[in-house]
Amino acid sequence: xxxxxxxxxxxxxxxxxxPAFLDFEIVRGGDEPMRQGQEIEYRxxxxxxxxxxxxxxxxxxxxxxxxxxxxxxxxxxxxxHLHIFNPRExxxxxxxxxxxxxxxxGIGSAVHSLFVNRRLKTIFDFRQRYLERRFGV
Numbered sequence: 001x002x003x004x005x006x007x008x009x010x011x012x013x014x015x016x017x018x019p020a021f022l023d024f025e026i027v028r029g030g031d032e033p034m035r036q037g038q039e040i041e042y043r044x045x046x047x048x049x050x051x052x053x054x055x056x057x058x059x060x061x062x063x064x065x066x067x068x069x070x071x072x073x074x075x076x077x078x079x080x081h082l083h084i085f086n087p088r089e090x091x092x093x094x095x096x097x098x099x100x101x102x103x104x105x106g107i108g109s110a111v112h113s114l115f116v117n118r119r120l121k122t123i124f125d126f127r128q129r130y131l132e133r134r135f136g137v
Contacts, residue, residue, distance in 0.1 A: 001064050001085065001087050001092050002064070003135070004085060004091075004092045004094065004135060005063065005064045005085060005098045007134070007135075008034070008067075008083065008085075009033045009034040010033060010034070011026060011029070011030035011031075011034060011040050012031075013025070013032055013110045014026065014042075016128075016130060016133070016134075017091070017123065017127045017130050018126070018127075021045065022044045022045055022066055022123070023043075023044065023045040023051065024042060024043075024044055025042060025043045025044075026040065026041070026052075027041040027042060027043055027044055028040070028041045029041055031073065033060060033064070034063060035058060035061055036058055036059070036060060036061040036067075036069065037057070037059075038057070038058045039055060039056070039057050039058075039072065040055070040056050040057075040069075041053065041054070041055045041056075042054045042055075042056075044075075046075050050072060050074045052075045053073055053074065054071065054073065054074035054075065055071070055072040055073040055074060056069040056070060056071055056072065056074070056079075057069065057070055057072050063066060064085060065084075065085060065106045066082060066083060066084045066085060067082075068081065068082050068083070069081050069083075071114050076100045076101060076102060076103070076111070077100075077101040077102060077103045078099070078100060079098070079099075080098070080099045081096065081097070081099075082096070082097040082098075083095075083096060084096075084097070091135065091136065092128075092135075094131065096124060096127075098120070102116060
């Protein structure tokens with residue numbers, strides 16, 4: 001648990017867990033270990049040739065148990081990501097629960113069906129494969 005928690009508490013490790021197509025870059029706030037109230041600003045590629053600012057805040061952080069990041073500025077209308085760390089006999093189970101809403105109501109719903117849902121699945125699948133290689137299954 002300590003190794004997994006320490007890995008997630010270092011915002012610089014987000015680069016390794018993020019697919020290259022997002023062109024992920026930490027702009028500010030990623031130079032210290034994660035803590036409640038911390039703001040981290042990123043830039044990501046949301047479409048070819050289109051980059052977006054994404055500012056998140058760590059709104060809850062219970063050491064070696066769970067933490068929450070919430071979007072303050074970014075591509076979503078709302079984004080709340082709960083990371084849960086469950087100790088297991090042979091390691092740690094990590095669970096991601098994401099609540100989000102896209103802007104532009106009806107158009108957002110169509111964009112979600114055509115693009116966003118698939119893209120999020122690709123991103124979290126990439127993260128899972130990376131963590132399995134990094135820590136073992």
